[in-house]
Amino acid sequence: MTDPVVSGLISYPINDFGPAMKGMVIGGLGIFHVFLAQFAIGGGMLMAYFQWLAMKGKEPAARTVLDSYFKYLVLVSFVTGAVTGVAMWFTSIQISPGTIGKMVDVFHWVWATEWIFFWVEVVAGYAFYRYSKILSDRTRLTLLITYSIAGLGSLFWINGILSWQLTPGEWVKSGNIWQGFFNPTFWPSLFYRTIACMVIAGLVAAVIVNTMPALSREDRTRLINRTARFMLPIVLMPLFGLWFLAAMPDDSRAWVMGGSIAMTLFMNIAVGASVLIGGYIVVGLWRQKLYINGATATLLLALAFGASAGGEFVREGVRKPYTIRTVLYSNSIAPEQVAYLREVGCTTGDPFPLRDAASIPNPQLQLGALTFRNQCAVCHTVSGVNGLTHLIGNWETDQQRLNIAKLQWTKGFMPPFAGTPQELEGLVQYIKWETAKRPATWLESRDERVFGQIRAWLDEAGTAPATAGPRRPEVSAMNIPGGGR
């Protein structure tokens, strides 16, 4: 075993979120943050457009909207958007410290560069917010353009890091971070997100315009139709969406094309909501120059939130079984560590004791609980959302052993099991015990032939993930006389 393999193994305390799946926590916050951040970025661009309209005399009411809109931008996006940005880091640490640690190690200069853009965004935004009334038109426009460029710049930098997680590209071989940054999904993702920013900002403007008593109905209609023009790039969204799909790894694409019903469903929610919004913008607001009231605008905004949520869920989901493709599995175990952990065990180096050891009746179950914590808990609960007792609790014992031993072949988006046969058997018994509603006593299964069979299955499965290729192991004849419960 090489040193880097061993030295990369750091045991972190793993928290229990109760019945909630950890992915729901980071996903929920992520969707909220992304929506606010996209509003902030698109908002700057829209305000620059309105300022230009006002300066050119093309839209007299634009100036009235500017100050009101910017107040919302500051109150919502500067405050909640900024803090949820930091919260994304903190939540990532809670969910997967190994992943965020690796991302920081590789991209800290990119993040530091993004930090510079944040500064420009905050200073330009605040300067406009506080002093716009005393600034010349030219300075106002320059400030808003500066704010927009800084906002788009921050999107540019973070987009490289996020898309790298799915498609790290040539970085895997070369270690060159720019090859990882400008990865195959970088551009389609960047263009797609930029349009999303513009659409969200436009829909927020449609809501805000309707809250301003100073504007007449004619003013509102004109402003909303102007906003519709700003949102027109939505017609290009399908193009960038398809480009993104084409640039995805084959197995990831397969999940959204029917391979995983949850991911297919969420993608269709995103597509369906986007089509509805796009249709309304192009046909209703742009072609027919319709007026929409605050309620309809809010409904469209809610649809946009749904589209963002679906899109973000898919983006997170299609990385499975990795958090960083080919580098780190969802459970923060690196592919090259699997073989090592199958020898020494995934629980051996864990310095953190079980919290409820006293309520678990025997050492084998305790080992199983520890194995669950280290290998499964990042995506699964015991009996809550995505709970193992629901998913595999009613399988036969040998079926559980076989399918966990050959986990990556059981489900292609699962990582290979990275522990000893004893840990695997402990996990199986722990799931059975939990399925049986945690009885006070439970017999240990210590049959060496069972461990031998599990070892054979692990060897047959190999340590490579299913994503590595189409290889499927031969299934050996089961030969476990009297094995297990």
Place this chain on the structure above:
Amino acid sequence: MDQIFPFNLPVPTAWYAVLYVVTLLLHIVFMSYVLAGSIMLGIAGFRGMLGSKAKPSDWSAVTTILKDWMPFALSAAITAGIAPLLFVQILYQQEFYTANLLSFHRWMAILPVLIVAFYLLYLLKAHRIEGKTALQGIVAMLVTACILFVGWSWVENHLLSLNRAAWPAQYEAQAMVYKDPAILPRLGFWIASSLPTACFLLAWQLRAGASGVAVESAKRATRPLAWLAIISVIVAAAAAWPVIRGVLPAAGAPASEIGIRIGMAIAGFGFLLQLAGWLPALSGKPVGKALLSLASGGAALFWLGILMSRETARLSVIGSEAIFARHERVGTVAGFVIFLTFAVIGLGTISWIVRSTSRALRIQK
């Protein structure tokens, strides 16, 4: 690995430590304004000194400026905090992450608390409650509570990250609160140190007539501000050595001791400069640019020395060959030139924005 004298650190570790200290200094400027400012506002609120109906006092100019500028300062403190948060993850990844994980919901609570503090600060400057002294007092005290909670959480997190031996028991007990006798003195030190920094920032704002404060009102505020700065800097200086030295094991870490002492010497020099800057103001004379620059430079040196000592002490406690090797590996990653290029462009852009708005303000006046 080459060691950098006198801090006894390999080059990559020292490099990231320097970046951490420099960016943390920037964060501390705004953080001090927010921490000390929230305490000043809380006390003023408690004493019924806020709002248009409150009796004018020596502190009126200060509270007017604080109410106006605290939301921006909090925003700037959070933005400035991103870079040190980045470098702390490189320097002390395992320790920082583990402390975060152990404190779990309690640690994560600082985020909604910060959002609440933000909106309370905006509420405090809303015209609608300008005439309601009692309500303003309550809001201001809530802001103080929120900011103190965040400060306490950071101190607790820092100390927990240093105490590796406590981790398993802390985890097993699901104790989201880490009890350590060093927390209170350390928090006290941070509060005391933040006050003189906030005082010099406020003094600059008073000089510039920020938030439309009248010249006479600004003059009245100078003397109490000087008193506050002098008393708090003396308290901070007295607390500094035990706080920094307290994290080292009883046997000490001889190799890093000299580095810590150099840091403390710089902090001591900063302490003297701050005194020299503030003492003349006790006579009630207006503080000139030169004296204020002296106090400001002194505060910067004080913090720089404190941070140098703190990081040297921290690295001597948790530094190991494995950690230094990790820093060396991470240090080979490209991107610094891009960062530097955009840092220069960003600084230029920010300077332009400040210049443009200042010019517009001057014309308006």
